[in-house]
Amino acid sequence: MARILDEPPMLVPEVLHGDTRLTRKWAHGGLQEDYMRGVAGYVAVGCYEGQHEISWRIENKCLTSRTNPKAFTLIPKGVDGHWNIAGPVVVSHVYLTQERLQACADEIAGGRRIEILPRVAFADPAAAGLLEILSHEAARDSASSRLFVEQAIDLLCARLIREHSSFGSLPAQVRKGGLADWQVRRVTTFMRENLEQPIGLGELATLVGLSRFHFCTAFRQSTGQTPHAWLTAQRMRRARELLAHSGLSVTEVALAVGYETPSAFTAAFRTIVGVTPSAFRRAL
Template sequence: MARILDEPPILLSEVLQGDARLTPKWAHGGLKEDYMRGVTGHIAVGCYEGQHQISWRIENKLLDSRTNPKAFTLIPQGVDGHWNIAGPVVVSHVYLTQERLQACADEIAGGRRIELLPRVAFTDPAAAGLLEILSQEAERDSASSRLFAERAIDLLCLRLVQEHSSFGSLPAQDRKGGLAGWQVKRVTAFMDEFLNRHIGLDELAALVDLSRFHFCTAFRRSTGQTPHEWLTGQRMKRARELLARSRLSVTEVGFAVGYETPSAFAAAFRKRVGVTPSAFRRAL
């Protein structure tokens, strides 16, 4: 992060429980298409002065908003992308390890690993308020201040788990690991609409704001199939319809349902249906 900022973070020398670190408030300039690599640990950012457009482009997903004191930004560990901030801002940071986050989450998440969601100037007065409190405590040097900061970090971690994580993003009835009904519908409808091209796991996971790992697990628990199995089933269903009702050649049918070569289509069709596409058509 220091590489892309004109004024790097002012990191407090003291390391708190679970290797958590704080900064006081400090000012840095804007950013323009600056690329930041994924970092080890999570970063929660409060913003106190400077109301500007801010955006974070993560692969094919764009998160954008406007900085304000009631909003905060969350950078999960390992997530990279390009940043834009239209002007100078006054901010503070809290650096959290996965271990510190998980220690706070275990009681409510039942021991499941928590995946934080990326946020950009996301309105959450509770999280923003905790970040400001921690920025103030970072400027004091006393045993009571450190103790207060530890408790405030615990509260921040719980807030992130409840409202800004793979656990908190699901309705209570669906937190046993599956997707909510609307999430299944959104993902499967997207598959149906774009069967004619490559569909990646990252693209599907982004539709419901989950990490790739959590999405795959949750989708399987909700549908009984992996995303790949579901997608292949839909492609074969469409292929059978086209072979039966259209004048497209077998090769054209393969292209129409997302296969780049006739051999790949034929192999997938035979594995799923039991015969080659040509044999299926001849038997009609």
């Protein structure tokens, strides 16, 4: 993130529970088609000055809005994209780890894995207000402030899970049932360890001792995605890593993540990421 900003985020030195970090309010200039790699955790951004057009082009969609004090931006873990902000802004950040969010999900979603949704200047006065409160408290140094901040972060996590995640986006009756966390982990691990091979639905269902029909229904209830979409996401995740950090050709990357032809890989990559594999590599 610091690579694309003229003024990098100014982190408060204190590390909070679950490796959560905060910034005070700080200013940075606009962005124009600046590419940012996915970050290790989740970033919630409040904006307090500067009302400008903002867009984030990720995968096969472009999120657009206008910065304002009653909206906030949410960057999920590991999501790449190109940013445009038409002018300078004053913002604050909260950096959340999977550990901190999952602790909240254990209470709200019964420990179920949740998928945080990307947001760009999304109208949510409650989340925006919590971010502003945290930006003020970040400037204080006292035991009472630390307690207040920890509780405010818990409220923010609860808001994100209830209103800005796959849990909040699914009807209540759909959220019931589904796979256990260990079953989702087992399926995901198997996918990641066998990306270069064809992976069948029956094979995945057998891993968790279910019929194909029951597995498909339960998997979607647990993750908000079909097994095929989940597998494609794992393939694209690995493909981005190989394109960024290996000397493999595009054809070799395609084979490594389970595509028989470069054209099929390029089509899938462009649909998910928004650019061709070659263009993705050139932008690094």
